[in-house]
Amino acid sequence: MLKFLGFVVILAVLRGCNAQTSAAYLLQSHSLPTDRNFMPTLGNGHLGYTVYGDAIFMNGVYNGGSGNSKRARIPNWLNITTEVCDRFGCATDAEAAVNGTSYEMDLRDGYFRSRTTYNGLGLTLEQRTYPHKYYNRALVYEVVATRNSENAARANSPQFLRLSQHPGNASDAFDFVVVSNGSSASGDFRTIRGRTEILEFERFQPTPQEIYILFSQYLEQPLQLEWPTWQAELRHRIIICMDREQSVALKELQDVLQLSASSLLEKHTDAWHNFWNRDFSIALVGNAPELSQIINAGIFYLANSLPSLSTNQKNEPFYGLSPTGLGRGNLEADYQGHNFWDTEIWMLPVVTHFGFEYGKQLLDYRGRKLEAAKYNARSKGYKGARFPWESAYTGTEVTNPCCPEVAQQEIHISPDISFALQKFLAQSGDWTWVCEKAWPIAAEVAEFVVSRAACEEFRPVCHLLNVMGPDEDHPDVDDNVYTNAVSKIALEFAEWAGGYCGNDSTELFANWRRVNDRLVILHDTELDYHPQHAGYVVNTTIKQADTILLGYPLRYDLSNTHLNDLNIYAKVTRESGPAMTWSMFAVNHLTSKEEWVGHEYFERGYKNYVRPEFKVWSETPLGYEGSANFLTGIGGFLQAIIYGYGGINFVRNNDKISMIVSFGTVPLGVDEVQVNYLRYSHSTCRWVFSNRYSRMNCGARTGPDFYMVQGKKRTLLGRSFNVTLVKGDEPVHITF
Structure with missing residues (x-):
């Protein structure tokens, strides 16, 4: 007794924390x-x-x-x-x-x-x-x-x-x-x-x-x-x-x-x-209580699957973020707790803002499984590293036996990982990390892409044949435009990283460049759009965001062709598609200054996917079978706020990185969005934006001074700075 x-x-102790919790x-x-x-x-x-x-x-x-x-x-x-x-x-x-x-x-x-x-x-x-x-x-x-x-x-x-x-x-x-x-x-x-x-x-x-x-x-x-x-x-x-x-x-x-x-x-x-x-x-300022709760719940459900950085005893190595998180994984609906491209493309761009150490933990999982990825490539007769479509404990292929074609054909997972490495560098500016961690992976991915490519003998053209892009309704296609575009980005990054990190293999780089230059990017000149794959017929229904990803996040094509892609594929994307699809339409329209269309897709991307009681996400709209606690959808949704409405991005241009800051806008019913905090290089930033102004406040104790580049004008900002944009201002690049 x-x-x-x-x-x-005393019960007051129990209730004390709850009393301080806002709605x-x-x-x-x-x-x-x-x-x-x-x-x-x-x-x-x-x-x-x-x-x-x-x-x-x-x-x-x-x-x-x-x-x-x-x-x-x-x-x-x-x-x-x-x-x-x-x-x-x-x-x-x-x-x-x-x-x-x-x-x-x-x-x-x-x-x-x-x-x-x-x-x-x-x-x-x-x-x-x-x-x-x-x-x-x-x-x-x-x-x-x-x-x-x-x-x-x-x-x-x-x-x-x-x-x-x-x-x-x-x-x-x-x-x-x-x-x-x-x-x-x-x-x-x-x-x-x-x-x-x-x-x-x-x-x-x-x-x-x-x-x-x-x-x-x-x-x-x-x-x-x-x-x-x-x-x-x-x-x-x-x-x-x-x-x-x-x-x-x-x-x-x-x-x-x-x-x-x-x-x-x-x-x-x-x-x-x-x-x-x-x-x-x-934080949202304005009359949007439910949206505030959905945002906070999304951040919480994503963050609570990540390792705690301060713990009583040392953490074990982390094994990545699966689409439904660490607390699920016994069911097929939970994707058995496996890791997909969801980690790098949909979740990592948000997780990195939680802190660079969180991002490194996700990418370190891929680095620890590099030998298994190389084995995966060799076992299929290829060079380099072929990361599996589904990865678990060993890093070998663990795709469900129901769907062998997915494991065989969704080869974009490898260049997706390389793309994520480059984006992490562009945001963190960690030049030591890129040589120690990123370059070994990027080199092996480039080798795989080159060995997988089919180059014509009498024409300067290379193809990726028998692949499946993000749209899994169309297997066994040639030259899926997303797969080819992200592969070209991976080849360019590997060549740059090799040179930056002191590798002098000119023959290796020349081979990568040759495939990069020749890899086909399909373009229909009459309709001025990118066919999703060879033989794609306009108005054919697709599962999810695929070709439109050439705008955001790839930044491969931001021209009028990209706007035509958005309009053409919006009409044929099926209603039962996953949540993050509509968030990507939202980001791409918002960054193209088509705000009203962006609002529509943003709301579509969460209103039919979030269960009311505890704001838990579903992979598919209510009424369809799908996964619960769908972190992939949460990642896309939060990207729509940070990168779509917020209008920021991070880019690498040779040996320079920069944060692009554009005039933002806000969701309907919201007066102001306050993002605390954005991580950029050696600084921590607060990004506040409304329909009238956008303010970036960044501070750093150590490191080089920052500069603001706007057109041809270059302004010294120092280690700590404030930048305010009003409607009509051109985007600025913050670099150092």
């Missing part, structure tokens, strides 16, 4: 989604789960061979519910207040809670769950029961709490054994060891993966906590810690249990507050 009383605290960061509902897949997904880069779901997942832990590899499901022992009971039974929903239970996702504090008030019993029951952002091997469940009136302290008022665990079925991914049953007398903990059942690919994974799970308290059957009627409040917590190393999980649990419940929560909320206050946030 004394063991439980140690967790009794823009607090998602409240009195009902749950009919499809529980659209409950919030929580994570900390090491562990993740969906609230009330049956699975916990750990960064980088997969089970299954080749295309059957998927995130290894750990039963969700954190899925705990509490009832208030007395000797006659437990309280029912009928005894709750009129509105029943309130469910809250607190984005600013980083936790999910439910709160039930039983008016007739004079008490409130609160339950909270979260993966700790600082103690990131720890998952936390807390419950607080409070008597709300003096009349509640009577003989027949609730006398105990009953905690029950709902972990779901046994896992088919692990062989679990009990290492220790735990003993309160010895201070030991219930410890389980799990080994994955099936290797992904023995050449790159010779042994199973092993994890250890430690419980502060293990509920083999419902736990009964005595609650004397004279006691106003009762609080209890259960901590579960997991790691590949038993010693790491044990230290985490010991460190956590040394803290009071309020201190543990404060350490977690402080970490999230630091993210919102120092790393990244977007």
Whole structure:
């Protein structure tokens, strides 16, 4: 009994964080989604789960061979519910207040809670769950029961709490054994060891993966906590810690249990507050409360799958962002937790603004899997590195056996990664990183593109044959224009990076340049547009954004031809396409100063894709089957705000990088957008824009001075500067 009383605290501590949370960061509902897949997904880069779901997942832990590899499901022992009971039974929903239970996702504090008030019993029951952002091997469940009136302290008022665990079925991914049953007398903990059942690919994974799970308290059957009627409040917590190393999980649990419940929560909320206050946030001024919540929820769901940069113990290597995040991955709808081009093209441009270290963690995953990508190329008779369409633990191809043509033909993933390396350089200005990390990947990607290209013998023309572009409705086509364009960008970047980093292989560079110069970019001169692929017929329906990506993000063609592409492909993109498609139409129209069309596509890109209760994204519009917690759609949506409405971009021109700052505009109903913060080189910037002005405020403690280039005029700005644009001003380039 004394063991439980140690967790009794003043309820004000529990409510303190919530009281400070503004409506823009607090998602409240009195009902749950009919499809529980659209409950919030929580994570900390090491562990993740969906609230009330049956699975916990750990960064980088997969089970299954080749295309059957998927995130290894750990039963969700954190899925705990509490009832208030007395000797006659437990309280029912009928005894709750009129509105029943309130469910809250607190984005600013980083936790999910439910709160039930039983008016007739004079008490409130609160339950909270979260993966700790600082103690990131720890998952936390807390419950607080409070008597709300003096009349509640009577003989027949609730006398105990009953905690029950709902972990779901046994896992088919692990062989679990009990290492220790735990003993309160010895201070030991219930410890389980799990080994994955099936290797992904023995050449790159010779042994199973092993994890250890430690419980502060293990509920083999419902736990009964005595609650004397004279006691106003009762609080209890259960901590579960997991790691590949038993010693790491044990230290985490010991460190956590040394803290009071309020201190543990404060350490977690402080970490999230630091993210919102120092790393990244977007604030809207004006009458757009729902849009504000959707933006904040999108940032939160994207960020909580990333590694915490400040942790109690050193992080393990990160295994990338899958389309539905770290807390999902057991289902085909979750893409089994695999990594796609979604990481580099759709999420990385936003994640990099959270901080360059976040971006490096995503790109480092590709660097660590370079040898596997080279193996993938050799196994198909090619040179260089062919990154798989779907990648998991080993970096070899793990595309679902249902769809072999996707794995064989979507070769644009390799130049996509090279393109992302160049964009990261253009934003970070990290010249040391480009030679140590980017150049080795870019060189191998260029070698793959050259070996994959089919060059005609008697004409100066090269093709990429039998490919599939982003539009997966059209397999086995030749010269998909997106694939060819991003390949040309990758070849140019590899040649530049090689020269910059001191490689003097003129023959190698000449070979890359020859293919780059000759690689076909289809253009219909009569209609002045880019056919999506050889033989494409105008008005043929397509799945998603493909050719229009030549404008943004590739910046390959910004001419009138690009505007014609937008108009032609808008008419034929199917209604059931993924969310990020309409965001890309929005960005491209907004940056082309076609603002009203941009507004239309921007709203289309989120209004039919976000579930109302907790602002969780779906891959497809409501009414269609699709993935939940679709981070890819979130990435496209946030790019539409930052790069479309905000009008900024980052470019490399030989050995110079620059930030392009254009006069921005704002979504309908919004007076001003405040982006805190943009990362550019050695500075941190605040970007504020409206329909009347755009202001860039940047500051840096160290590094070279910045210059502003506008037309032929070059102005010294110094390390810290303010730039204001009004409507009609030409874009400026900030460089150094």
